[in-house]
Amino acid sequence: MLYAILCYNSEEAIGAWSKDHHDETMARLYAVNDKLAQQGRLGPVARLLPTTAATTLRKGREELVIDGPFAETKEQLLGFYVIDCATLEAALDTAKELAKANPGTGSYEIRPVAEFHPSQLPDEKKPVA
Amino acid sequence: MNDLGWIDPVLSAARPQVMGALLRYFRNLDTAEEAFQEACLRALKSWPHNGPPRDPAAWLILVGRNAAMDDIRKRARQTELPDEAVLSDLTDAEASLADRLDGEHYKDDILRLLFICCHPELPATQQIALALRIVCGLSVKQIAQAFLVSEAAMEQRITRAKARIGNASVAFETPGAPERAERLAAVAAMIYLLFNEGYSSSSSREAEARTPLAEQAIWLVRLLLRLFPSEPEIMGLTALMLLQRARAKARFDKDGDIVLLEDQDRSLWSRPRIAEGLALIDKAMRHRRPGPYQIQAAIAALHARAPCAEDTDWAQIDMLYANLERLQPSPVITLNRAVAVSKVRGAEAAYEMIEPLGARLQGYFYFHGVKGALLQQLGRPQEAHEAFSRAIALANTPAEAAHIRQHLDRLSL
Numbered sequence: 001m002l003y004a005i006l007c008y009n010s011e012e013a014i015g016a017w018s019k020d021h022h023d024e025t026m027a028r029l030y031a032v033n034d035k036l037a038q039q040g041r042l043g044p045v046a047r048l049l050p051t052t053a054a055t056t057l058r059k060g061r062e063e064l065v066i067d068g069p070f071a072e073t074k075e076q077l078l079g080f081y082v083i084d085c086a087t088l089e090a091a092l093d094t095a096k097e098l099a100k101a102n103p104g105t106g107s108y109e110i111r112p113v114a115e116f117h118p119s120q121l122p123d124e125k126k127p128v129a
Numbered sequence: 130m131n132d133l134g135w136i137d138p139v140l141s142a143a144r145p146q147v148m149g150a151l152l153r154y155f156r157n158l159d160t161a162e163e164a165f166q167e168a169c170l171r172a173l174k175s176w177p178h179n180g181p182p183r184d185p186a187a188w189l190i191l192v193g194r195n196a197a198m199d200d201i202r203k204r205a206r207q208t209e210l211p212d213e214a215v216l217s218d219l220t221d222a223e224a225s226l227a228d229r230l231d232g233e234h235y236k237d238d239i240l241r242l243l244f245i246c247c248h249p250e251l252p253a254t255q256q257i258a259l260a261l262r263i264v265c266g267l268s269v270k271q272i273a274q275a276f277l278v279s280e281a282a283m284e285q286r287i288t289r290a291k292a293r294i295g296n297a298s299v300a301f302e303t304p305g306a307p308e309r310a311e312r313l314a315a316v317a318a319m320i321y322l323l324f325n326e327g328y329s330s331s332s333s334r335e336a337e338a339r340t341p342l343a344e345q346a347i348w349l350v351r352l353l354l355r356l357f358p359s360e361p362e363i364m365g366l367t368a369l370m371l372l373q374r375a376r377a378k379a380r381f382d383k384d385g386d387i388v389l390l391e392d393q394d395r396s397l398w399s400r401p402r403i404a405e406g407l408a409l410i411d412k413a414m415r416h417r418r419p420g421p422y423q424i425q426a427a428i429a430a431l432h433a434r435a436p437c438a439e440d441t442d443w444a445q446i447d448m449l450y451a452n453l454e455r456l457q458p459s460p461v462i463t464l465n466r467a468v469a470v471s472k473v474r475g476a477e478a479a480y481e482m483i484e485p486l487g488a489r490l491q492g493y494f495y496f497h498g499v500k501g502a503l504l505q506q507l508g509r510p511q512e513a514h515e516a517f518s519r520a521i522a523l524a525n526t527p528a529e530a531a532h533i534r535q536h537l538d539r540l541s542l
Binding site (some may be wrong): 013015016020021024025035049050051055065075103127 | 134135137138139141142177181184185194348351352354358359364367400401404408409412413419464
């Protein structure tokens with residue numbers, strides 16, 4: 001079964017990471033990625049730009065365009081993984097590995113995927129860090 | 130996992146909100162700073178064992194306020210502080226109360242804190258130093274290093290700034306809409322000034338020392354944008370800074386000399402920063418309330434969008450500069466526009482545009498550089514030589530002078 005692991009954290013705190021802390025944390029997270037890829041379980045992964053760059057279209061009789069995400073929360077959706085896991089336990093284990101690689105504040109929402117359409121983007125359209 | 134690297138960023142991120150709230154309680158910068166320090170010390174003791182509280186800012190406000198009040202009380206009689214463990218157990222319950230108390234205030238708390246740092250009675254250098262110390266939480270040593278001055282001199286600058294603010298009055302009531310707009314504009318101006326302090330370096334070594342200034346400015350402008358997510362000018366300023374900063378790696382060559390925009394290796398530009406800057410300027414434009422930051426960001430965006438220098442949309446840049454000139458008439462803007470005009474309508478039209486600026490920009494290095502380049506294109510090498518020589522005499526740094534000297538070499542008189 002495919003699970004989405006949605007990563008929530010305070011983007012203020014992420015924005016205050018030192019370069020060293022950033023590089024070390026990312027190296028640990030990429031190691032988790034590599035392991036999942038070797039096991040053939042890694043789907044698409046995305047890291048999102050800050051919510052200040054976001055725009056929300058609120059549906060309704062009259063559509064409403066809002067700057068930023070619709071709800072003001074202390075933690076923001078910062079990115080996600082799509083991962084193949086045999087059980088919820090396996091998905092939780094993966095989330096725990098991510099938490100270990102990137103300890104501190106924040107949370108991971110583990111959400112089973114109902115429908116999945118693989119990427120059809122040409123390579124040059126994919127932003128890399 | 131013994132990695133506690135996450136704690137510092139959480140403390141830094143919470144700092145503006147916590148300092149803002151503590152300043153509202155105690156109405157004194159030093160007391161607020163001491164209370165914040167104390168709260169951080171306790172966090173460093175408690176968080177590694179208990180994990181992060183659900184709302185770190187609320188935790189720090191509560192603990193800092195209690196510590197400072199306890200300190201005040203202690204002077205009268207000896208009162209025991211609750212045990213650390215008890216305190217952090219309590220905080221989740223109490224945090225929601227603190228949150229209610231502070232949630233509605235926090236925008237104005239942070240804005241006030243920022244605004245105090247750009248108090249009109251403070252000279253710009255003191256405003257920036259104070260903001261870096263109070264809001265960003267940089268140490269005096271770090272600030273001194275970035276400004277390339279001694280620690281003692283920086284300490285004195287900050288102490289003076291605090292003394293001046295102590296004597297001046299700052300309104301603590303919730304500001305009305307016009308006052309809030311005024312505060313916002315003053316804070317935005319200070320942040321852009323700070324950014325330029327970090328950006329305007331003219332050698333790679335200086336740029337490296339000053340990098341923290343530009344990075345802190347970006348951190349501050351993002352903070353401001355989170356507080357006012359629908360202000361197009363704040364989006365514009367954030368976009369402008371991100372788009373300029375995206376070029377940092379391409380601005381100097383191996384020898385540490387400046388590389389002009391048109392000669393930069395665009396593959397060195399930071400793509401995530403450009404993406405964020407472009408997203409923000411797009412958002413800002415939808416509001417149809419143009420302002421100087423948005424226009425400058427739109428110009429930077431056109432450069433960022435061009436795959437190579439030859440693809441730059443100079444006609445659009447010329448038009449944007451014309452708008453900027455109308456909003457904010459200044460000979461420097463006209464000079465910048467002339468560069469765009471030279472690409473669209475030729476050197477003759479550009480030269481006509483800058484000639485009348487001579488009187489006002491006589492002492493401006495860049496003016497003589499542009500003038501020389503235009504005269505060169507117009508086939509007037511003698512006069513170009515004169516302008517370039519003047520520019521070299523006015524150069525602020527060896528790198529600037531070296532750059533003009535290249536032009537002189539090409540003149541082959």
